[in-house]
Amino acid sequence: MAWALGCALGEGTPYDTDNPGLGSGGDGSAGGDETSSPIDSAEGGNPVCGNGQVEAGEACDDGNDDDTDACTIACRAPACDDGLRSGQESDVDCGGFCVPCSQGDGCDEHGDCETGFCVEGRCGYPASCRERLEADPDAVDGVYEIDPDGEGGIEPFGVSCDMTISGGGWIRLSLQNSDGVVVGQNAADNPWIKCEDDAAQHFGWIDEGTISADLSPGATFDEEVALSYQNPTDGTVYTVAQVEALRPLVSELHPGTRMVAVTADDDGADWATDMSGGHELYLRNADGELTLLTPGTNGDCGGGAGSWPAAGSQSAFYLWGSDPESSAVDGNTGLSDADLGGLAPGDLLPSAVRLVVQTGGGVAFGWEQVVFLVR
Numbered sequence: 001m002a003w004a005l006g007c008a009l010g011e012g013t014p015y016d017t018d019n020p021g022l023g024s025g026g027d028g029s030a031g032g033d034e035t036s037s038p039i040d041s042a043e044g045g046n047p048v049c050g051n052g053q054v055e056a057g058e059a060c061d062d063g064n065d066d067d068t069d070a071c072t073i074a075c076r077a078p079a080c081d082d083g084l085r086s087g088q089e090s091d092v093d094c095g096g097f098c099v100p101c102s103q104g105d106g107c108d109e110h111g112d113c114e115t116g117f118c119v120e121g122r123c124g125y126p127a128s129c130r131e132r133l134e135a136d137p138d139a140v141d142g143v144y145e146i147d148p149d150g151e152g153g154i155e156p157f158g159v160s161c162d163m164t165i166s167g168g169g170w171i172r173l174s175l176q177n178s179d180g181v182v183v184g185q186n187a188a189d190n191p192w193i194k195c196e197d198d199a200a201q202h203f204g205w206i207d208e209g210t211i212s213a214d215l216s217p218g219a220t221f222d223e224e225v226a227l228s229y230q231n232p233t234d235g236t237v238y239t240v241a242q243v244e245a246l247r248p249l250v251s252e253l254h255p256g257t258r259m260v261a262v263t264a265d266d267d268g269a270d271w272a273t274d275m276s277g278g279h280e281l282y283l284r285n286a287d288g289e290l291t292l293l294t295p296g297t298n299g300d301c302g303g304g305a306g307s308w309p310a311a312g313s314q315s316a317f318y319l320w321g322s323d324p325e326s327s328a329v330d331g332n333t334g335l336s337d338a339d340l341g342g343l344a345p346g347d348l349l350p351s352a353v354r355l356v357v358q359t360g361g362g363v364a365f366g367w368e369q370v371v372f373l374v375r
Helices: 001-008 129-137 241-248
Strands: 142-146 157-162 168-174 181-186 220-224 257-265 279-284 290-292 314-320 328-331 352-357 360-368 372-374
Touching: 129 142, 129 168, 168 290, 181 220, 241 328, 279 314, 279 360, 352 360
Parallel strands: none
Antiparallel strands: 142 157, 157 168, 168 372, 181 360, 220 352, 257 314, 257 360, 279 290, 279 352, 314 328
């Protein structure tokens, strides 16, 4: 189409580059009788734009007030700097073949907007990956700017979106804390990997020998560790305010990237019930409240240095989904899958985890995959 080239040429360039400065008729008119010539008023009056006659100083005159056709109300071909919403522009001098429109301007399609998103005829930002996909079913995986709390809140920011798996619309996140796993243990010689099994078996991207403990004081402890999240595509670390803006949007954790809590060697004690010993992991949820992630107990994995692991000893694994069907236990917990239930929406992006280690051994927290998916 000739109009596309016309706008690319620069300011004041009309869309019809086959006949610069002219309308669609090819002779200075907006169409119609190609044998007619521009005329001055035979009566000596001033030319009148809009009377349907091409007169002196006019490039065209189609006799209507429609700026979206080949001749504007200024009796010139549409241009990207004419101060009008003309031709195929979606707003004044933007959209269509002109420069993209700003947030809040009118739009007909996503390409009209510098935000890359058109909804209900206005340029803006989607609140989430899911909203972006709903508005544009052809959207592909990638980083998209979103505005979770709407115009006037925090500035829009980029998130990595998976638009393919399980219906798409997932936000891809990873834990920015070291190794992507938070670990607390009694001591280096009385560690969280104390049982005979593989304590990292449910962290699908890393082995237990690679993970470093965040807390290893050589004594029992009860500590809270703040969690930090990042965009796994470009490594951008999200601010606290950005994570807070995301939380109300999140109601589902992908069943292939469940939350994982591990305890090892709590000697069958139940600290959450009677605080007599053992280990627990809690998350700090959207309401600032604690949610217990380790409701069962774990057995004795061995004694002090040189006497562990006990033969056949197992860690306790709690695999949490956002629904009971995807939640499960593994190892030595004393529970069945049915005892776990599912995480509430406010639990899915915790602000912190509380690590309680009251005997030897320790605890670990993370997700099944280094990149987990929420929507």
